[in-house]
Amino acid sequence: MPENHEESKIVRVSNVTKNFHMGKMEVQVLKGINLDITAGRYISIMGPSGSGKSTLFNMIGGLDKPTSGQVFIDEVDIAQLDAYELAWLRCRKIGYIFQTFNLIPLMTALENVTLPMTFAGVNSDDANDRGMTLLKMVGLESRYNHKPSELSGGQQQRVAAARALANDPGIILADEPTGNLDLRTGEEIISLLQQLSQEKNITIISATHDFKMLNVSDQVVWIRDGQVDKIENRDELSISLGEISIGNRH
Amino acid sequence: MENNTSFLRQKKQLTRHHVVMPFTKSVGIAFRSIKARFLRSIITTISLVLAVSFLCFTQVTSDIANSLASLENADLQRKLTAAGYDPAPDTKEETTQTNKWAIKNSPKQKWIVSLSLLVCVVGIVNAQLMAVTERFREIGTMKCLGALNHFIVRLFMLEALMEGGAGASAGAVFGALFALLTSFFQYGSTVIYTLPLQDILLSMGKAFITGCILSLAGVIYPVIVAARMEPVEAMRMEN
Numbered sequence: 001m002p003e004n005h006e007e008s009k010i011v012r013v014s015n016v017t018k019n020f021h022m023g024k025m026e027v028q029v030l031k032g033i034n035l036d037i038t039a040g041r042y043i044s045i046m047g048p049s050g051s052g053k054s055t056l057f058n059m060i061g062g063l064d065k066p067t068s069g070q071v072f073i074d075e076v077d078i079a080q081l082d083a084y085e086l087a088w089l090r091c092r093k094i095g096y097i098f099q100t101f102n103l104i105p106l107m108t109a110l111e112n113v114t115l116p117m118t119f120a121g122v123n124s125d126d127a128n129d130r131g132m133t134l135l136k137m138v139g140l141e142s143r144y145n146h147k148p149s150e151l152s153g154g155q156q157q158r159v160a161a162a163r164a165l166a167n168d169p170g171i172i173l174a175d176e177p178t179g180n181l182d183l184r185t186g187e188e189i190i191s192l193l194q195q196l197s198q199e200k201n202i203t204i205i206s207a208t209h210d211f212k213m214l215n216v217s218d219q220v221v222w223i224r225d226g227q228v229d230k231i232e233n234r235d236e237l238s239i240s241l242g243e244i245s246i247g248n249r250h
Numbered sequence: 251m252e253n254n255t256s257f258l259r260q261k262k263q264l265t266r267h268h269v270v271m272p273f274t275k276s277v278g279i280a281f282r283s284i285k286a287r288f289l290r291s292i293i294t295t296i297s298l299v300l301a302v303s304f305l306c307f308t309q310v311t312s313d314i315a316n317s318l319a320s321l322e323n324a325d326l327q328r329k330l331t332a333a334g335y336d337p338a339p340d341t342k343e344e345t346t347q348t349n350k351w352a353i354k355n356s357p358k359q360k361w362i363v364s365l366s367l368l369v370c371v372v373g374i375v376n377a378q379l380m381a382v383t384e385r386f387r388e389i390g391t392m393k394c395l396g397a398l399n400h401f402i403v404r405l406f407m408l409e410a411l412m413e414g415g416a417g418a419s420a421g422a423v424f425g426a427l428f429a430l431l432t433s434f435f436q437y438g439s440t441v442i443y444t445l446p447l448q449d450i451l452l453s454m455g456k457a458f459i460t461g462c463i464l465s466l467a468g469v470i471y472p473v474i475v476a477a478r479m480e481p482v483e484a485m486r487m488e489n
């Protein structure tokens with residue numbers, strides 16, 4: 001246990017709540033989430049649809065503000081960051097992958113991958129070189145000049161993964177990255193994420209209800225109704241996995 | 251010495267912590283965006299072309315009428331009166347001024363021009379509002395990738411300026427040509443010999459600038475609203 005203290009917590013979520021206004025009603029979607037995420041791990045946030053995974057994803061990624069509570073990235077409270085620092089965090093520190101891919105429609109695959117590098121101040125030649133290297137890594141170097149509309153869903157998601165890696169982020173946040181993909185392309189994305197976590201020591205945080213993710217996760221955070229239900233490490237997982245496969249058979 | 255290097259290091263770190271968007275890159279993206287949505291851009295600018303050409307047409311027509319009136323030709327003055335101008339000399343200022351025949355746009359004409367410009371502004375604001383709404387997801391995504399609000403505002407303003415510039419110059423040219431043609435048919439070939447080139451160019455320039463300003467005015471409100479949103483809000487807005 002004392003070891004745990006020395007491992008750096010790259011993300012710390014402290015008592016985060018989030019309310020949404022629905023007309024006059026106020027709905028509490030996150031009801032006090034606490035979470036410590038150790039650098040270099042592959043974390044899956046699991047839970048049924050509507051349990052608040054995307055909302056939590058947005059809080060961790062600094063894409064939306066919590067109603068109360070704090071999110072720390074590298075022990076910095078992101079609510080304290082000004083617009084410039086927040087943009088810098090989104091640009092350099094975190095790479096985002098979305099269920100709907102969210103590539104810029106008018107830009108080619110290479111331009112999509114190099115856009116975050118442009119924001120980071122990398123000159124065009126270096127950005128293009130690195131962009132091609134990243135596209136090669138996801139197996140799409142021959143498609144560098146294609147627009148998103150000319151790529152399949154799986155290919156678009158791989159471009160998105162390459163884009164997420166553009167500025168060597170410490171964290172990759174993925175919200176249902178396999179949600180819009182068929183089984184096989186979904187597996188490709190999962191193994192790509194696993195490879196990133198193992199080879200580049202990038203912290204992967206993935207919101208999902210895709211049980212294929214369980215096999216590659218170091219830790220699974222189960223969310224139910226806006227609260228952390230349980231947190232399981234890899235070694236404890238086989239038990240729940242057994243339950244699931246039994247459950248599926250019925 | 252040591253102080254100095256640490257200061258430099260600090261400064262370097264500060265600049266390292268800033269995201270950037272080179273101006274040429276913005277221009278490139280804006281230009282390509284217009285090119286890719288060419289048909290769409292044309293529709294957006296069409297109301298601008300019409301309004302600017304109407305504005306330019308009325309101004310140039312009165313420029314020409316002005317220069318014809320100063321010829322003090324009875325036949326021409328009859329035609330000018332028939333066209334709705336009032337070329338009677340200003341009795342209060344009977345000096346040797348060449349411009350004593352100055353013709354003012356009638357109030358009715360001014361009213362029509364302002365009305366057409368108003369309709370045009372509404373058209374442009376509406377078109378730009380739709381164009382921005384359509385691209386909320388793109389705006390949200392760019393913010394996720396580290397874009398600052400003003401990168402996005404600048405991008406859309408550049409687009410509006412390019413569209414507006416093209417539309418307004420087309421409008422100014424059409425308006426002036428049309429004014430020349432109608433004046434030629436109305437007053438005959440005298441028009442060509444007395445063409446007030448300088449005044450016409452000035453009117454075209456004014457119409458062009460008005461068009462550019464209208465185009466910018468149309469885009470600025472929707473894009474500032476969009477750029478200020480949290481990225482998720484922007485991404486959720488579309489569809």
Ligand SMILES: Nc1ncnc2c1ncn2[C@@H]1O[C@H](COP(=O)(O)OP(=O)(O)O)[C@@H](O)[C@H]1O
Nearest residue numbers: 020021022029048049050051052053054055056
């Ligand atoms: N902007 C919003 N306004 C109102 N309700 C929202 C908003 N975003 C999410 N919700 C609600 O919050 C709940 C959790 O949503 P979400 O985080 O997207 O769940 P998940 O990603 O786990 O499917 C849902 O009931 C959803 O309707």
Ligand SMILES: [Mg+2]
Nearest residue numbers: 053054055176
């Ligand atoms: Mg979701």
